[in-house]
Amino acid sequence: IREALGGQLTSANGDVYELEILERDSQSNPNKAAELAGDLILNDEVHLVVPASTTDTILPVMEQAELYEAPCISSGAPWQAVIMPRGGGEYDWTYHFFWGLDEALNTFVGLWDGLETNKKVGMLFPQNIDGDTWGNEDYGLPRPTRDAGYEVTIPGYFQPRTNDFSAQIAAFKDAGCDIIGGITYPDDLKTFVTQCNQKGYKPKAVTVAAALLFPGGVEAMGPLGNGMSSEVWWTPAFPFESSITGQDSRALADQWEADQGRQWTQPLGYSHALLEVAIDILQRSADPLDREANRQAMAATDRMTVCGPVKFGGVHKNICTMPIFGGQWVTGEKWPYDLKIVDNSVNQLFEPEQKIVPIAW
DSSP, rough: HHHHHTTEEOTTSSSEEOOOOOOOOOOHHHHHHHHHHHHHTTTTOSSSSOOOOSSHHHHHHHHHHHHTOOOOEEEESSSSHHHGGGSOOOOOSEEOOOHHHHHHHHHHEEEEEEOOOSSEEEEEOOOSSSHHHTOOOOTSSSHHHHHOOOOOEOOBBBTOOOOHHHHHHHHHHHHSSEEEEEEHHHHHHHHHHHHHHTTTTSSSSEEETTTSSSHHHHTTTTGGTTTTTTSSOTTTTTOOOOOOOOHHHHHHHHHHHHHHSOOOHHHHHHHHHHHHHHHHHHHSSSSOHHHHHHHHHHHHEEEEETEEEOOOOOOOTTOOOOEEEEEEEOOOOSSSSEEEEESSSSSSSOOOOOOOOOOOO
């Protein structure tokens, strides 16, 4: 993006400004994120703050931005996670675009509706904040699953990094669960799926959040990674183009793979889209050197990005909900596994690439 812009930005009034992008690493630490944000706002006197990826980074930066009245545009965490902990009200300086937890949950159900099953779902949740959120009976995964006519089995939550899922697997087998859903991390999913295979428990679908975000988590399961399913943030199949480089999603992914020698990842699209929106805000601002002018431009955003259209309002003044799809990891050509979009029940912006199939085991 620096290369594409040549270090300059032309504003709405035709003035040309030197553009500087300052990068800081939160180290995934909320306290560090807050400290860095405060320093950028108060000492570096930035005109726009742009936190990305995970609640631990975004939420504390938002709080600093609201406190010190600096415009802040963010993405990369379910919107409820960065709005509700602050009281759920409306804010002046902090705007966010991403999908919501409710949409992710409905995507899981959409995936399962694509299979012939006995409509019995076993749910797997860790004993931590993510497990408590996804497993919540009021707003977590159990509710939309039951509403869709599925029978739900929830054995005891597991301790992260456990080496024994015997109790959970036994409960799922006894209940005859054709489907497993929930949230896990890569190491735990690998252990769970390996033990399912060893014990002869072979559900038709294993659909979990978090563990299947990156290709490495799927590759770590070896042959058992084939057929795993999850929600999808972004893939090269998205039919949108960058407003900065003109690349479509496939070209962006291809460039990443050529430059990095690694497979594309879902956060790549959102990292790019976030800077698209940031640049768009500054270009439309009446005065890019004035935070209030930038705040007004941020609130009025209406920008197509590689992740889809960004325009705030609707579910919440400070939020734009983004497309989310259901995906399945299948044996790849260039890489060990490819993530294919197999369900568009929540967003019909484009057709699935293929149909979901039962896990082969």
